[in-house]
Amino acid sequence: MRAVADVEALVFDVFGTVVDWRGRVACESAAFLARHAPDVDPAAFADAWRRRYSPAMEEVRSGRRPFTRLDVLHLENLATILPEFGIDPVAIPPSELEALNLAWRRLDPWPDAAPGLTRLKRRFVIAPLSNGNIRLMLDLAKRAGLPWDAILGAEIAQAYKPSPEAYLRNAEALMLKPERVCLVAAHNGDLAAARRCGFRTAFIRRPMEHGPGQTTDLRPEQDWDAVASDLEDLAGQFGL
């Protein structure tokens, strides 16, 4: 933990690290699917929706598309996957798709998230550094009781992780050198990109993010500055 002794701010990946996206998206999709495609497995639908996440952001990261909020990308991605499940997107009223899209603002936190963040907040500035937009993160935090000091992230940077600008512009907003900021994430790729920008790194094990068959990010793939089983464990490692 020596490398994190000078850290002033902890910034967090959110989808998967702080909240369980898959459970809620599947749950809210189930009601939608019951009306339009009753044979579809809601978890498979959630996974398909999420698979479009990175390719959609890649359009922005590559410069082919100006920065576009994740709420918008999520809605486009939803329309894109409907045919894969035998649903005609044109047959669904836009308001129904917009309502389902808001499931992403109602994700449930992992049980350790709110109490862990409350402890970590005693010593550190805490903020999300998510690809989710400000309003999405705000609604999610308000519902789940996540006590962020500020809502940082892709919208502040106008750049999506893992682009370096997504990390560096958020450190700049905190008026901190990158080595005074630690990214907390359940994803090795996110941590690797942050480390390349000079951030400190903390890996959180979330072996159920993708459900019982998860094969990725089951363990730390580099010597991250901290490794914890959850956010309460991380707080404990800091003596909080």
Added chain:
Amino acid sequence: MRAVADVEALVFDVFGTVVDWRGRVACESAAFLARHAPDVDPAAFADAWRRRYSPAMEEVRSGRRPFTRLDVLHLENLATILPEFGIDPVAIPPSELEALNLAWRRLDPWPDAAPGLTRLKRRFVIAPLSNGNIRLMLDLAKRAGLPWDAILGAEIAQAYKPSPEAYLRNAEALMLKPERVCLVAAHNGDLAAARRCGFRTAFIRRPMEHGPGQTTDLRPEQDWDAVASDLEDLAGQFGL
């Protein structure tokens, strides 16, 4: 209060409306002045520092200067006023000026601020819409226990109030139409600019912001949508 029935978010002016800038800046300046200009009245020094506030931002608003964080403007303004009080800026170590400049991150809330915001947060999204930068607002909120849902403001908009962009880009970050957002402020000019952008408006009486001799903003100068004596009174008017 009918005009505010559809409001989803309350955004707040901070310096003067939520916190007492003059008391703390005078108090921290007193220790500085004791070393360098013992005959100077700390409140007069605080007032002189604050008088540079709007002209410094006007350089940005006019387009003569790119957007520059308020922490930076405050530090420049401090160096600018020193000769007025017989202090040679070159004789003071930069680190001492930087330390004094941080007084703006340690402003005390008016006594009603934290309890009033806590009540208002039950129904509304609450966020600062201040000219203060993210880090300044964050530190201030953390110290004072202000339970913001997010830190909005000039840095998000890359524009200073009362420029229209400062209001409109923050409503856009909330993904709300301007009429779903209400500015809460102790300054008629700020409210007038927000109203021109379509915001709802709430005036808070802060007759001591500028000390006992205050002559400005003692009363509402338009028919603002709400008028309250403080943030607890405002919460009460909303039935919270």
